[in-house]
Amino acid sequence: MSDFDVPPRTRRERREARADAGAPVILTVCTGNICRSPQAEVLLRARLRDLDVRVHSAGTRALVEREMDRTAQELALQHGASPDDLAAHRARWLQEPLADDADLVLAMSREHRTAAVELSPRHLRHTFTVREFARLASSLSDEEIRRAADAAGSTPRERLAAAVAVVSGQRGLTAPAAPQDDDVVDPYRREREVYVESAEQLAPAVDATARVVRVALSGD
Structure with missing residues (x-):
């Protein structure tokens, strides 16, 4: 049973548990996952492989237990993904404990951003589309x-x-x-050219996100 299957008894306990949990959590969200x-x-x-960061993904209408789309895998590999990570992926639903545990939620579209916020409203300021986060x-x-x-404290x-809060502060x-x-x-289910376009939109936004996380956690 995963940590997400047994949420803390109260939101206060959940917040306290998160503060002591160590590794930050990033959640990425789309439709089918x-x-x-x-x-x-x-x-x-x-x-972020050299940093202690947990990264998860989920779908608002996930094709549960499905492997990652083959063309998406191929393009992710071209952009530097680990073959082991690609092989291990299985789709899962976006659920409240998963969203509520995240320090940063990166949605693939405004629709997914709305869905994540509806599950965990207190994370409004920590939820972005991935390209929005990169732009800000x-x-x-x-x-x-x-x-x-540095002003926030010593825990990751x-x-x-x-760091996420200062990015959020750029809104407006x-x-x-x-x-x-x-x-x-x-x-999904479109021509290869659309897969390429999608990956080319996503990869720079991931790089921009990684910069923020790396600077916040390591100062590099």
């Missing part, structure tokens, strides 16, 4: 992110939460994007 969100998951893991983070220097993390989850300060520019296109 076989294309975009597992791509984001395995690419983030690859970028681009207005912040490494020094600004590091300063926010405190430091990441502070930066020029809004066109709605489609904050979404990653859904390639």
Whole structure:
């Protein structure tokens, strides 16, 4: 039985447990959990492999226990994912304990962002589309992110939460994007060219996310 199957008895206990849990948690979300969100998951893991960070993915209408889509796997491998991570993936539903445990939720579209917030409303400021997070983070220097993390405390989850908060603070300060520019296109059952487009939208956003996490946790 996983940690997510036995949530703490109260939200206060859950928050206290999270503060002491050590490794920060990043959750990526799409619809079926076989294309975009597992791509984001395995690419983030690859970028952050030397750091103690837990990365999970889930789907709002997951094709439960399905493997990752083969074309999505191939493109993720080209972008640096681990073959072992690709082989291990099995789709699962987005559920409240999973969303509530995350320090950062990265949705593949605004629709998925809304679904995650509805499950865990207190994480509104910690939930973004992945391209939105990258866009907002681009207005912040490494020094600004590091300063926010240093002021927050010494635990990894405190430091990441502070970095995410400073990114969230850019909402309303930066020029809004066109709605489609904050979404990653859904390639499922479409032409290979759409899979390529989707991966090319996702990979730079993952890199931008990894920068924020790495600066917050390691100062590099």
